Amino acid sequence: MRDFSEFGEYLSEEGHQFLSKWGxxxxxxxxxxxxxxxxxxxQFVDAYKSGKRPEGTSEVIWFNIIAINQLIEKCASLESHLENEKLRIKGLVARINNQESEIEKRVGPLNVEVDKLKDNLKTCWAKIDRYEKELNITKPQPVLDSRKICPICQGTGAMGNCSRCDGNGYI
Structure with a gap:
């Protein structure tokens, strides 16, 4: 049972007098x-042990005090559970932050290396372009075939037997 001073705000004046006299x-x-x-x-002991209905105002007041005590205990238990959950969440957040910083430590250098490789690739392409200019090498232009694909053989030529394109696949 908790200290009687904790019940002050929950009891009436009659409850306070009863508690101070018989508590x-x-x-x-x-x-x-x-x-x-x-x-x-x-009768009082039998009533609360066996769960009988309280008789008289004194038993009712005492049963209210017992109920208030149980509620206060339940609230304290829930508050303790809430604090434990808050601490658990803090621990999880700290663990996630540690993992995130560990990932950043590992990925950061890799990103720097990728950026260096991209810069090296650009430099290499620039050198290739410069060498092509010095050697007068022109890039081959793609050949555009203006002929249409044969609609009968779909450009395969039908092994030389297409009647429309004479086996070459184009009209």
Whole structure:
């Protein structure tokens, strides 16, 4: 059971008075540190152990205090779980950042090497162009064939037997 001061904002004035008068005794009964000595105390212990409906305002108030305690414990547990999840997420983010920086360390030099190779390739093409100019080498122009492909043999010539193109594949 939590400290009674934590229940202050959840109880009415009657609940505060009841808690200040009977709180320690009922806490001892609830936790089993004290044995019930009176019939009403025995009724109280039987009520919360067996799950009977509380009788009277004092039992109702005490059961509300127990419920409030359970809710506060549940909230504390959820807050703890939330903090653990936040720490786990921070750890994952740190791990991802480490992996990202490791990848950048490995890929960065490779990108520099690729850029150097591209520059070398441009330099080589420029040298080839310069040598072609010095040696008066002209690049061959593609031959454009103005003839049409035979529609019957589709340009194969049908092994020399096409009646339309006489076997050469062009009209």
């Amino acid at each position: 320690i005794k009922l806490l001892g009964l609830y936790e089993g540190r004290m044995e019930p000595s009176r019939p009403n105390e025995r």
